[in-house]
Amino acid sequence: MTEYIPHTPEDIKKMLSAIGLQSLEALFSDIPEEVRRRYRPLGLPRGDEAGVRRHLEGLAERSTGRGLIPFLGGGIYDHFVPAVVDYVVSLPEFYTAYTPYQPEVSQGTLTWMFEYQTMICELTGMEVANSSMYDGATALAEAVLMAHRTVGGRRVLVPRSLNPQVREVLATYAWGAGLELLDVPYSEEGKLALEGIPDELCALVVQQPNFFGVIEDLSGLKERIGKAFLIVYVNPIALAVLEPPGSFGADVVVGEGQVLGNPMGFGGPLLGIFATRGEYLRRMPGRLAGRTVDAEGRPGYVMAFQTREQHIRRERATSNICTNSALCALAATVYLAALGPEGLRQVALASMERAHELADRISSLPGYELAFSGPFFNEFAVRCAHPEEAVARLREAGIAVLSPKLVAKAGLEGAFLVAVTEKRTQEELSRFVEALKGGR
Amino acid sequence: MGTIYELGAPGRRGTSLPPLGRPEEEILSFIPEGLRRKAPPWLPEVSQPELVRHYTRLSRMNYGVDTGFYPLGSCTMKYNPKLHEELARLPGFSGLHPLLPEEDVQGALGVLWELSQYLKGIAGMPGITLQPAAGAHGELTGMLLFKRYFEDRGELEKRRKILLPDSAHGTNPASATMAGFKVVSIPSDDRGMVDLSALKAALGEDVAGIMLTVPNTLGIFEEDILEITQLVHEAGGLCYFDGANLNAYLGRARPGDMGADVFHFNLHKTFSTPHGGGGPGAGPLAVSEPLVPYLPVPQIVRKGDRYALDWDRPKSIGRVHPYLGNFLVIVKALAYILLLGDEGLREVSAGAVLAANYLKERLKKTYKLPYDRLCKHEFVLSGAGLGEGIRTLDIAKRLIDYGFHPPTIYFPLIVKEALMIEPTETEPKEVLDAFCQAMEKIAREAKESPELLREAPHNAPVRRLDEARAVRQPILREPRT
Incomplete structure (x- = not known):
């Protein structure tokens, strides 16, 4: 038996007897015999802690x-990344918990989610932020889907100066949803060079700063595209010194939150930031923490507006997202709190x-x-x-x-x-x- | 419950940074005036001891697997090995930039390649991508593979429907919809399995495929699984398997042998990586031969003792992750498989199914068990009929008083007042016995002193919270003072 499984032969005997079965194999008699017979093992011997460590250390060294x-x-x-960040994300009650479905035993998670949402609203200049998406790229893709659901139109203006990896993910999602991506060129300065506005437009995407590092001027963009969404993909660190997209009428602000206290980690896990205007609250994807009171009137936190989500709304949900990037969002919360x-x-x-x-x-x-x-x-x-x-x-x-x-x-x-x-x-x-x- | 915004004082800080080399104004002058931030963001100003105490206090209001029994059905809340946390923090993993050239990331590509081989073996399927960041992301990727497959065959226009058993996870219909398919629900029969006659009636040239959870969300293995997948294939459709419940047959059966065309793993469930308070997870996807050409780019290939990225895949759906997947989660899953080996993989499913059946047999004496048969890694009770006005929610909250995390409740939707219990293989028999005793005691309390349940929890950081109020009067951020 591995060190993670506690059942002794005696325990197994007692439990099988309570079930009324003779062997562990009998627990699997409902799997068609033909399927069980076809099973082929990996040919992998049992490992031990020191050996596994050695193997993985070898791979880590090899890069x-x-x-x-x-x-x-x-x-x-x-x-x-300050040391306090890893200290907090290593606290076992945080990292070994799951989604706070039972708020009375999840006040820790729900409270930091609420703090995180506040910080993201502050950074982006938006009214409501969710508690995380997988990464900046899928956050952007979800923002575009939300724009399509909200304003209609199948066309999306996407700058050539958008991060190519992010664009590739967006292109996959857009194809899935039947949306068309149209290129916006950049000027000699490296800035967005928006020319005509096509019809059937549901969103204009702008990256701030863009893939080349150039700071974009967001003023006047929202006015030019009318009801279509202005979606700004940000580096949240830059928002410490740049006027937030909310001031320029952005409808959704998304971005890659890795920079906020998370390791590069060969590109994952990452942190998708997603913030929008209050009027779109019920259309946004992802989990939200909200403040409420308990039976004695004391403040506490719960997951709010769950009726948007897949586990309630199913095929009519605002997104399929369930597991997100919570622990990376906790790292971001602690990072921002430590820095101030x-x-x-x-x-x-x-x-x-x-x-x-x-x-x-x-x-x-x-x-x-x-x-x-x-x-x-x-x-x-x-x-x-x-x-x-x-x-x-x-x-x-x-x-x-x-x-x-x-x-x-x-x-x-x-x-x-x-x-x-x-x-x-x-x-x-x-x-x-x-x-x-x-x-x- | 105070937030960090209620602590600290202006000027306090929790870390120190290197000084600037020139006056701030000079640096700010690199930004055109109209684009400079006018008012700073409102962020906490706390010293390091205040910060650490705040989050330590918050953590103590949380319940994790390291705290105690967490039988949250469908979520496989097994123990998270501590070795993995150290391995994921090795500088050669955590400090590696994803856009370094291939020759500088051979070890990391080795991790991805090794896990790919093991997962293909476990699934019994020839193709894989590690890109999806979570189970639902894997589902969406799988639905996009369906879409590309039919597009390539010129059948996409007519094949618009995805069949879903009525016991499916909510992510399934949401994912199918995001990929542009229409969802058709297939009822369960009185065994809790897919109703074959309903399936036959629904199948036709307009069906792209089916999404199945095996075993299903009642914890019951679809005994007709081979017939189901054969019927779908004969109708020209594809079979998606939701792998959330792989813990039930790990090391004993392979989805590829059951007729799966796409199968997603949840590394944060079956392969012990921590759930992180809601994530991050990882949702790798294994596929059958006909779908291999459509897998996301890039694919990781081995040439001699070198690894490389293969981009030359013209039929690919494209990328679903900006880099190569949730790498640090993948590191942990690889360590888990290497420690277990074939024998350990079988012990996992044996332990998980043993524990679930043991709990089921004991608890069905006290609680209604709507589908009474051999279960796999989880089972579903009904909390109905326990006492006057007592609901499953009350049972769940009362379990908190006895020191347990409640099971999943009100899911699957086909069981009234559902309590979905998944013990996993990592709980000692003593803990399972203590849980049964608490459940039995709660059933007695439901009759003798129901207010104990209705007002529960009594012994938690907060009393029962008003969830409706959070929607009626939404407060979703700290109001600015």
Whole structure:
């Protein structure tokens, strides 16, 4: 028996006897004999704790990327995570619980969900936020589906400067729902270049800052698209210094919340942020915590508006989502609480400062220039004659950037993308510049 | 219950950060004036000790698997091994960026490839994707595979219907709808299984397929499973299997051998990864041969001792995850399978089904058991008829007083006042006995002092909460003061 299963032969005997069966095999007599006969084992011997640890440690060691300095972003960023975050998400009553279906024994989860919703509303400038989606990409896809359900229309304007991975997920969902994605080009500055507004439009998507790191001007967009949804896909760290999309009339704000206290984790699990206007409360996907009172009139929290959800509404639900990204949202809650408004602003400012310093130093090197002239946050595209060679030299110096091949997915050829967080040191910035100087 | 917003004071902070190299205004000048944030977001300002005490206090108002028995039906709340938490935090996993080149992430691709091989073996199916982030995400992906398959065969226009037993999880109809299908409900017969004659009547050229949960949500194995899948296939349809209940036959039977075309795993159920207060999970998807070409891109392939990503799959539905799936969850599931081995996998299903039948036999003496037959990893009682005006909700809340997490209630919908109980394999017999005693005591209380139930819980951080009020007078965030 493995260490996770407590039944002794004596226990098994007693339990079988209470059931009135002779053997464990008899418990499976209802599975057609033919099906049981076809079973083929994996050929996997029983392991032990030390051996399993050794095997997984071996795999963890094998990824040479673990030693590289990540000047690599493209949607996932290497921000500093205070120790209190992992302390809290490791508290067993948090991480070994499930969805708070029974609120009286889930006040811990429901209270932090309520705190998280408050923080996301504050960051985005929206009126209501759910307690998480799987990731930014599916949050965006769900926002587009919600726009379609709300305003009708089968067309969605999607910038070429949207993160390509996110766009690929959106394209899969859009095909499933019979929606059409139309490209919006970017200008020489790297900004959204919205031209005509097509008919049958249900949403305009804008990424803030966009895939190239460029800060978009959101003013006037909502006015141009009328009743169609303005959906803004954000980096929540940037919202410490950028005017929130809510101020520009956004209907839904979504984004990738990994940056808020979650590890890069090879891209998962992630945290989908989803916030909208109060009038769309009943149309939004995902779980919501709400404040109420108990039988003695004391405040407490429950899951609210569950009638939107699949376990009640079934095929008429606002989404199929059930399991979400709760623990990642708890990490975000603790991260934002630990930083406070000043700390979050400092993370944003330090990232932006270092990014601009590095960008200045790179663009002063002969043969290198920034691909766009627009204002940027903590990420920028560098153009040069032989970007693959430049990336290889950086790699030799122990530095990772986003490859020209991945940048080209957003239509920009001959460039690599550089992201800088507050974790990058002066020494690392210098190493970057020296590596580029190393050759032409 | 105070939130963190009620703590702290202006100027306090919970962590420290490196200083800026130049004045703030200079850095802010990189942002055009109209786009700079005017008012800061309202966030807590607390010191680190305050923060830690607040969340420690909140955690103590929660009930987790590490607290005690959590027989939440359909959710497989088994023990979460502690080894896994350490492994997922190895820097070579947690600190790895997903967009590094393939040659720099060989170990991570190895993790994905190894788990893929084991899951294909467990399912008895030739294709897999690890991208779906949860079970429902797997369902949607599966429905999109159905859609692409029929689109490719030129049959999508006519095959618009998905058949669903009336005992199905709510995610099933919601997922089918998101992929553009119409849902048709198939009734259960008096055995609690799919009514074959109703199925036959519903099948036709307009049917894309069926979504089945095996065993079903009553915990009953569909004895006619081979006939069901054969009928669907003969009608040109496909069979989706919801794998939420895999714990019932792990290591003993394979969905591929039962006629499944798509099968989703819930790594957070069957494979012991923690539920996290609602997530994250992972919902890998195994598929039959005809559906392999449509799987999401990229696929992970092995060439000699190297792993690579295969994007050249022209019939693929595309991506459903921005990267390669919930990797850190996948690490934990791999560790679990490696520790169990074939023998351990069989012990899991044996232990889970043994515990469920043991509880069922004991509890059916006190509670109504609408479908009285061999069950698999879970079973469904009815709380009806216990006492004047007593509802299942009252029983659930009273269980809290006895130190147990309540079962799933009011699901499946085909049982009145349902109590869906899933003990899992990780509970000692003593705990199962104590749970039975509490349930028996509650049944007595329902007759002798029903107010004890109606007013329960008495022994919880809060008394019964007014859920209707949270909708009538919605407060969904801390009001700004």
